Amino acid sequence: xxxxxxxxxxxxxxxxxxxxxxxxxxxxxxxxxxxxxxxxxxxxxxxxxxxxxxxxxxxxxxxxxxxxxxxxxxxxxxxxxxxxxxxxxxxxxxxxxxxxxxxxxxxxxxxxx
Amino acid sequence: xxxxxxxxxxxxxxxxxxxxxxxxxxxxxxxxxxxxxxxxxxxxxxxxxxxxxxxxxxxxxxxxxxxxxxxxxxxxxxxxxxxxxxxxxxxxxxxxxxxxxxxxxxxxxxxxxxxxxxxxxxxxxxxxxxxxxxxxxxxxxxxxxxxxxxxxxxxxxxxxxxxxxxxxxxxxxxxxxxxxxxxxxxxxxxxxxxxxxxxxxxxxxxxxxxxxxxxxxxxxxxxxxxxxxxxxxxxxxxxxxxxxxxxxxxxxxxxxxxxxxxxxxxxxxxxxxxxxxxxxxxxxxxxxxxxxxxxxxxxxxxxxxxxxxxxxxxxxxxxxxxxxxxxxxxxxxxxxxxxxxxxxxxxxxxxxxxxxxxxxxxxxxxxxxxxxxxx
Amino acid sequence: xxxxxxxxxxxxxxxxxxxxxxxxxxxxxxxxxxxxxxxxxxxxxxxxxxxxxxxxxxxxxxxxxxxxxxxxxxxxxxxxxxxxxxxxxxxxxxxxxxxxxxxxxxxxxxxxxxxxxxxxxxxxxxxxxxxxxxxxxxxxxxxxxxxxxxxxxxxxxxxxxxxxxxxxxxxxxxxxxxxxxxxxxxxxxxxxxxxxxxxxxxxxxxxxxxxxxxxxxxxxxxxxxxxxxxxxxxxxxxxxxxxxxxxxxxxxxxxxxxxxxxxxxxxxxxxxxxxxxxxxxxxxxxxxxxxxxxxxxxxxxxxxxxxxxxxxxxxxxxxxxxxxxxxxxxxxxxxxxxxxxxxxxxxxxxxxxxxxxxxxxxxxxxxxxxxxxxxxxxxxxxxxxxxxxxxxxxxxxxxxxxxxxxxxxxxxxxxxxxxxxxxxxxxxxxxxxxxxxxxxxxxxxxxxxxxxxxxxxxxxxxxx
Numbered sequence: 043x044x045x046x047x048x049x050x051x052x053x054x055x056x057x058x059x060x061x062x063x064x065x066x067x068x069x070x071x072x073x074x075x076x077x078x079x080x081x082x083x084x085x086x087x088x089x090x091x092x093x094x095x096x097x098x099x100x101x102x103x104x105x106x107x108x109x110x111x112x113x114x115x116x117x118x119x120x121x122x123x124x125x126x127x128x129x130x131x132x133x134x135x136x137x138x139x140x141x142x143x144x145x146x147x148x149x150x151x152x153x154x155x
Numbered sequence: 156x157x158x159x160x161x162x163x164x165x166x167x168x169x170x171x172x173x174x175x176x177x178x179x180x181x182x183x184x185x186x187x188x189x190x191x192x193x194x195x196x197x198x199x200x201x202x203x204x205x206x207x208x209x210x211x212x213x214x215x216x217x218x219x220x221x222x223x224x225x226x227x228x229x230x231x232x233x234x235x236x237x238x239x240x241x242x243x244x245x246x247x248x249x250x251x252x253x254x255x256x257x258x259x260x261x262x263x264x265x266x267x268x269x270x271x272x273x274x275x276x277x278x279x280x281x282x283x284x285x286x287x288x289x290x291x292x293x294x295x296x297x298x299x300x301x302x303x304x305x306x307x308x309x310x311x312x313x314x315x316x317x318x319x320x321x322x323x324x325x326x327x328x329x330x331x332x333x334x335x336x337x338x339x340x341x342x343x344x345x346x347x348x349x350x351x352x353x354x355x356x357x358x359x360x361x362x363x364x365x366x367x368x369x370x371x372x373x374x375x376x377x378x379x380x381x382x383x384x385x386x387x388x389x390x391x392x393x394x395x396x397x398x399x400x401x402x403x404x405x406x407x408x409x410x411x412x413x414x415x416x417x418x419x420x421x422x423x424x425x426x427x428x429x430x431x432x433x434x435x436x437x438x439x440x441x442x443x444x445x446x447x448x449x450x451x452x453x454x455x456x457x458x459x460x461x462x463x464x465x466x467x468x469x470x471x472x473x474x475x476x477x478x479x480x481x482x483x484x485x486x487x488x489x490x491x492x493x494x495x496x497x498x499x500x501x502x503x504x505x506x507x508x509x510x511x512x513x514x515x516x517x518x519x520x521x522x523x524x525x526x527x528x529x530x
Numbered sequence: 531x532x533x534x535x536x537x538x539x540x541x542x543x544x545x546x547x548x549x550x551x552x553x554x555x556x557x558x559x560x561x562x563x564x565x566x567x568x569x570x571x572x573x574x575x576x577x578x579x580x581x582x583x584x585x586x587x588x589x590x591x592x593x594x595x596x597x598x599x600x601x602x603x604x605x606x607x608x609x610x611x612x613x614x615x616x617x618x619x620x621x622x623x624x625x626x627x628x629x630x631x632x633x634x635x636x637x638x639x640x641x642x643x644x645x646x647x648x649x650x651x652x653x654x655x656x657x658x659x660x661x662x663x664x665x666x667x668x669x670x671x672x673x674x675x676x677x678x679x680x681x682x683x684x685x686x687x688x689x690x691x692x693x694x695x696x697x698x699x700x701x702x703x704x705x706x707x708x709x710x711x712x713x714x715x716x717x718x719x720x721x722x723x724x725x726x727x728x729x730x731x732x733x734x735x736x737x738x739x740x741x742x743x744x745x746x747x748x749x750x751x752x753x754x755x756x757x758x759x760x761x762x763x764x765x766x767x768x769x770x771x772x773x774x775x776x777x778x779x780x781x782x783x784x785x786x787x788x789x790x791x792x793x794x795x796x797x798x799x800x801x802x803x804x805x806x807x808x809x810x811x812x813x814x815x816x817x818x819x820x821x822x823x824x825x826x827x828x829x830x831x832x833x834x835x836x837x838x839x840x841x842x843x844x845x846x847x848x849x850x851x852x853x854x855x856x857x858x859x860x861x862x863x864x865x866x867x868x869x870x871x872x873x874x875x876x877x878x879x880x881x882x883x884x885x886x887x888x889x890x891x892x893x894x895x896x897x898x899x900x901x902x903x904x905x906x907x908x909x910x911x912x913x914x915x916x917x918x919x920x921x922x923x924x925x926x927x928x929x930x931x932x933x934x935x936x937x938x939x940x941x942x943x944x945x946x947x948x949x950x951x952x953x954x955x956x957x958x959x960x961x962x963x964x965x966x967x968x969x970x971x972x973x974x975x976x977x978x979x980x981x982x983x984x985x986x987x988x989x990x991x992x993x994x
Contacts, residue, residue, distance in 0.1 A: 048665060048789050049675055050684040052588060052706050060680070075679060077584070082679035090664050090770060090788075096393045096411070096947075097918040101769050103664030105915075105953075107671035107678075108577055109570060109983075110652045110799075112916060112948040113662075123392055123451050123948070123984070127674075128619075130572055143393040143411045146446045166931065191934025191974050317941045320930040330931030389987065392948055410943070415987070428980060430622065430630060430639075434993030441991055448988030453948050456979045 047088040051075065063133035080126035080137060081107060081114045092116055092126065093140040115140060120147070159185040159329070161359040161502070162348055164336050164371060168200070168312070168487035169494060170363035171319040176499020177361075178326035185357070186323075187334040187350045189367075200458070201388065201414060202312040203401055204489050207249055207279065207304035211265045214272035215513040216467050219493065221277065222510065224306050226492035231310070237325060240318040242310050243409040249307025250282075250291065251403040252443050253299050262302045279304045291400060295445040301402070309401040311409050312488055319491070331355075336364065339374045341476045346375070361502055362481045365461045368469075376475030378516040379483055383459035387432050388416040389440065391450040398444070405443050413450060415440035428457045460485050469516040470498060472507075481516055540566045540613075542861050543629050543642030545620050545802065548576020549600070549847045550839025550854035551648030552607040557858025559610040561867040566640060567607075568618040568631055570983075574604050576650055577670065578847045580677040583608075589680055592706040594698075596741075596847075597677070603851060621981035623647065623802050627834055630980075630993070637989045644834045644861045646827070647803065648854060651796040651840035654818075654900060655953050656691060657907045660765025661792065662915055665772075669699045669793035676702065683789040686711035688774050690763060693898045696793040697745040704752045712785045713749060714776055716794065716901050718759035725897035732893035739890060757783065761903065765790055794900035797956060798841045804978035808832060812971035815895045816844055817905065818956060819975055826860035827853055836861065844895075849887035852880050906960045913961065914954040916947020921961050928965040935959055935976045948984060951976040 051060070060075040067089055074083035081104045084092065091101040092114050104114040107127045114126040117138040126137075159182075163174045166188030174184045206224050210217030224246070231244040253259045259281065266279040280303040287294055287301045294301075320330065334351030339360070341347070346360040360375065362368045372379040393411035407413045416436040433455050441448045461483055463469055468484035480502050484490055497508050518524070542558045544551045547569035555567045575582040579600030581589075590598050607614075615633060622630040627642045653668040660666065669689060675681040676699075686709040689700050696713075703710055732739050749756065762777040766784070773786040797818040800810065808829045810819040820843045822830040827842060829835045836857040839850035856877055863873040907913065909922025919942050924932075927941035935951075935958045938944040944958060945951035951958070955976050963970045981990075 047684050049681040052592065052676075052680045052682055078679035082675055082681055085675070086679065086681050092664075095662075095918060096916075100662070101664050102662065105667055105671060106653060107667065107674040108652065110949065110952045115948070122449070128570060143395050145395040146397060146449055188931070191936045313940055313943060317927070317930065320941075324930055332931060332933035389990070391987065392984075430624075430628075430980075430993050433980075434990055437987045437991040437993075441987055448986065448991070450987050451948070451984045452981055452987055452990055453984065454946065454950065454979050455981065
């Protein structure tokens with residue numbers, strides 16, 4: 043997976059190896075760097091499409107990385123439409139892509155469709 | 156000099172509807188509208204095509220609303236054909252959710268009164284919680300029940316707005332923005348309006364300026380004592396379809412957003428929002444549909460309703476200034492069909508619609524009457 | 531940090547932990563005010579010094595000394611005694627100083643006698659064909675990935691547009707050994723000619739100019755393909771970006787890459803000031819709105835609310851820090867902690883420093899003025915990314931009689947999605963202005979409504 047990533051960690055002698063955490067994206071287990079945003083973690087793990095848009099359902103991914111554009115919305119631990127660039131990744135997080143407009147759930151069941 | 160057959164002051168839903176209808180009757184129409192940040196009730200409306208319980212104390216208003224709801228499919232079809240815009244009219248009937256037994260009882264009394272006045276075709280059903288749940292499974296346990304009438308529905312008010320402009324434009328209506336009315340004068344059967352630094356003339360004039368009518372009406376011998384009444388509304392992000400009926404408090408648009416709210420506040424010309432009021436609206440919305448707790452709020456906004464002292468519309472032709480009319484109401488969506496198909500033809504020279512005889516503005520000049528909002 | 535209760539009262543609340551916000555807080559704290567600072571991130575720095583307190587040596591080396599210098603101000607902030615609410619999304623600032631915010635999934639509010647808004651800048655929207663495709667990011671966004679997560683593109687990357695940040699990122703990538711496929715620069719010879727008129731002023735800011743020249747020459751030495759005066763930019767790809775098409779000197783070109791970083795300057799983030807109904811003016815040089823303020827950053831008509839930093843107009847990190855200090859001094863004076871004399875004598879050297887910092891701006895603003903075609907796009911280009919409204923749609927609304935951005939909402943939901951117009955607002959104003967043949971200041975801007983940041987209905991219900 044990570045081989046297709048659009049972004050990868052800096053290479054270099056003095057870079058300190060980051061500690062990693064395990065998360066799940068659409069049911070797939072991913073090993074990602076600790077202490078970064080969910081958006082950064084997903085990008086480094088080879089996720090290039092985060093959701094599809096709510097009108098034409100075309101693929102979208104992070105654009106601004108600072109909470110402005112709302113393109114990086116994903117469902118995190120059952121809570122939909124979260125700005126993944128503003129949420130720090132945590133061990134065991136379950137993340138789901140969103141396709142088009144989200145469906146409301148009562149919060150107990152994960153899953154968008 | 157800009158001349159036309161009819162000048163419409165105000166480019167909201169009411170003005171655009173009247174302009175469209177008048178143009179269809181063959182008049183050359185110019186609409187004078189304010190700028191981008193004007194107080195616009197049209198922008199804040201809820202999109203309901205609503206009949207139930209309207210006109211309690213004034214059955215003519217119930218009939219008028221019902222007639223418009225019944226004409227709405229024709230308006231919708233016309234707009235679709237003329238502009239290609241589907242205004243997403245849906246008339247599955249509407250629910251008024253009740254949060255207490257007292258509310259249920261009051262509503263039953265009122266709807267019964269209306270049915271007795273209007274006739275047996277004014278139908279309604281009382282739904283207890285279990286029956287309500289069968290139709291709307293997401294309804295919350297705090298809801299006691301609902302009243303249902305089959306004549307209610309909703310539309311997409313933004314698409315309606317655009318379709319009215321598009322259709323009116325195709326009928327030759329000219330929309331002039333940045334033209335807040337500065338002065339109106341009348342001589343030799345011609346109205347002269349100063350607006351946006353220019354001068355406009357026509358033998359006919361319609362005041363459809365919403366709250367602006369209050370000050371403008373006396374200039375042409377009319378009376379329209381409308382006052383602002385603030386409503387605050389919450390809008391969610393787009394969601395998958397979840398509500399198949401519009402309700403008095405919560406509805407889902409065809410685009411998927413859920414609108415919640417109907418606060419009524421007398422605050423003058425202030426269209427800001429109050430956090431505690433918004434919180435209260437959210438709370439009540441969640442009471443009605445608990446699943447909404449999880450929805451993201453994208454926008455909260457307030458708009459100023461145009462309210463006459465009794466809440467009913469004002470339609471009147473000026474006697475002292477023949478050719479001048481006032482058209483103002485709170486329900487620019489519900490009444491759009493009537494405004495296009497009945498009010499506008501009258502203004503264009505057709506017969507007076509007898510159905511509106513109770514809605515003259517000078518009813519408020521009767522000092523012996525005390526008005527309460529019966530909308 | 532401190533666990534505070536709803537309804538807490540402060541002398542000063544600062545929104546934003548960039549150089550302006552931190553400086554305002556430090557200055558006011560030093561005069562004995564009770565200060566709270568709210569910021570969306572987990573650590574101070576804002577975007578310019580993002581992650582500065584946690585950056586590793588390799589990243590500090592790659593990002594360069596200007597970035598590293600942010601540590602000084604962060605250190606001063608941490609010992610200032612300011613209550614720092616991290617991870618706090620402020621969703622409403624009231625005219626009375628009430629701050630509503632969301633933190634850790636809970637809504638809270640606090641009240642401050644005075645408020646400094648230091649919510650900084652955002653990258654200017656770059657509406658060109660294909661800019662919504664995955665793989666297209668702002669250069670500033672890519673720099674945030676570098677600062678906050680040590681991430682860089684894994685394949686040779688395209689940098690396109692104009693402006694100091696674009697070249698700085700290129701320089702940083704070179705230092706990090708990240709291959710650059712091409713720099714596609716929209717600056718053309720006429721820009722240099724126009725900017726030459728401001729060169730004398732700019733020369734007075736020689737150290738800054740020298741830095742810029744150093745970046746450019748590093749890019750040249752790095753043998754990065756460099757295209758100047760590029761027009762007709764269009765991202766290629768159907769489900770994701772595959773390359774960039776453009777025209778240079780009448781020749782159509784195409785460069786492949788899955789990562790395309792766009793940039794054409796930054797603009798003030800004005801969401802809060804618009805939501806407060808503050809008066810704004812159109813700045814025709816920086817092509818953006820700025821709030822009307824006095825010499826201390828105080829909003830016109832809102833005597834208890836100030837703006838500091840890039841929210842006042844783009845001046846850069848050093849200018850922002852000075853503006854923060856100026857606001858902090860006035861806040862302290864209003865609170866009665868210092869008298870006017872002390873305030874003014876402390877402010878005098880700051881004003882001199884601010885003037886020095888801003889001296890290069892006219893030169894940069896003219897040289898890197900984003901091209902009309904990249905701000906006011908062709909009909910087919912998406913302007914409102916949330917509601918997917920194109921420039922052609924907006925021109926159609928204007929033809930129907932729509933006069934301004936608030937009417938475009940009524941006509942087609944433009945600006946009504948979750949980003950609340952942040953990424954389309956400037957474009958919508960300019961598209962309407964062009965279509966109507968009037969100035970942007972006549973067209974105006976969106977009326978911004980709360981919540982400034984999303985809250986759920988359940989969270990809002992707790993405010994009842």
